[in-house]
Amino acid sequence: MVTSKKQAGSSFRFVIRPLRTKNIASREIAICLEDEISLSLGELSLVSPISGILIMPALMDEAIAPIPPDYVGYQSSDNSVTVGTKIDFALWERSSVLERLAIMTNNVLDSIDKIPGKYLLDQDREKLRVVVDEVQSRLVLRFTE
Amino acid sequence: MKWGASIGTSLGIVASAGCDAGTAGACVLANPGIVAGMGAGGTAVGAAADAISDGVNSYVHGNSTNSNLQTYVYELVDRATSDTLKYGITSEQNPRDRYNSDYYNANNADMVVLGSYSTRWMARAEELRLNGNYVINNGSFPPLTFRW
Numbered sequence: 535m536v537t538s539k540k541q542a543g544s545s546f547r548f549v550i551r552p553l554r555t556k557n558i559a560s561r562e563i564a565i566c567l568e569d570e571i572s573l574s575l576g577e578l579s580l581v582s583p584i585s586g587i588l589i590m591p592a593l594m595d596e597a598i599a600p601i602p603p604d605y606v607g608y609q610s611s612d613n614s615v616t617v618g619t620k621i622d623f624a625l626w627e628r629s630s631v632l633e634r635l636a637i638m639t640n641n642v643l644d645s646i647d648k649i650p651g652k653y654l655l656d657q658d659r660e661k662l663r664v665v666v667d668e669v670q671s672r673l674v675l676r677f678t679e
Numbered sequence: 680m681k682w683g684a685s686i687g688t689s690l691g692i693v694a695s696a697g698c699d700a701g702t703a704g705a706c707v708l709a710n711p712g713i714v715a716g717m718g719a720g721g722t723a724v725g726a727a728a729d730a731i732s733d734g735v736n737s738y739v740h741g742n743s744t745n746s747n748l749q750t751y752v753y754e755l756v757d758r759a760t761s762d763t764l765k766y767g768i769t770s771e772q773n774p775r776d777r778y779n780s781d782y783y784n785a786n787n788a789d790m791v792v793l794g795s796y797s798t799r800w801m802a803r804a805e806e807l808r809l810n811g812n813y814v815i816n817n818g819s820f821p822p823l824t825f826r827w
Contacts, residue, residue: 547780547781547784549783549784551758551783551788551789552789553774553775553792554789554791554792555791555792555793556754556791556793561758561761564758565758565759586780586781586784587780588775588779588783590775590790594792598792598794599751599792599794599795600749600795602772602773602774602775603772603773605773605775605776607773607775607776609779609780611779612779612780612782614779614780614781616776616779616780618773618775
């Protein structure tokens with residue numbers, strides 16, 4: 535178990551920064567997801583020992599750089615867990631905005647599931663999953679207005 | 680001749696040198712028009728680039744084992760404005776290891792992978808070219824650049 539640099543829900547950092555190649559647009563969707571999730575987290579009380587999660591979906595064109603392997607790692611320097619899982623580049627390229635939102639959301643949910651229980655307690659994992667699902671629903675409405 | 684000196688005397692030369700160094704990987708001259716038009720302003724760029732060049736030389740000569748590591752060249756960009764915050768290289772198998780969440784959060788930064796090279800030296804050369812072009816256009820290094 536990670537020793538406690540305990541964080542209340544309001545100060546828990548949830549950061550989504552796609553690792554992408556120059557030719558891929560993903561910024562707006564990631565910004566919307568991260569901002570909305572962060573807002574919702576302010577209302578939650580989390581009890582896990584970590585103080586932040588950094589999700590870095592790999593959204594990369596292999597013609598430019600090789601895709602790094604999927605990754606889960608604990609960073610003691612800021613008591614956070616980083617998770618990175620590949621997104622299918624070809625699928626992303628041919629998807630609509632709403633489909634891309636779904637792809638990114640699924641990647642975030644998968645990433646949350648990959649965090650070991652000693653860092654993210656199951657009760658918090660479930661809260662985060664609910665928040666992400668709610669955020670996706672809100673963003674679908676916003677994107678279709 | 681050091682690369683920096685060649686920047687100071689002839690931008691055309693450095694543009695070629697930078698790209699020659701990286702051609703085995705994926706070097707592309709991003710903005711030849713700007714580079715060709717630099718003129719006298721190259722002196723300051725040259726001095727800065729000399730420092731980078733020294734770093735390249737010492738790395739290649741001093742650590743030949745690591746010089747064959749595949750290396751990513753990346754750009755940190757402001758997630759709101761897309762402005763360049765830094766150019767860098769990392770030989771981590773997973774470039775995500777380069778920074779933690781606090782760093783991304785504090786700097787509002789995204790990492791964009793610009794390319795990868797089969798040796799660290801070639802990645803350094805590309806980093807030099809990118810920083811040189813940035814200085815030419817902006818008069819200083821990107822804001823998060825480590826100062827040599």
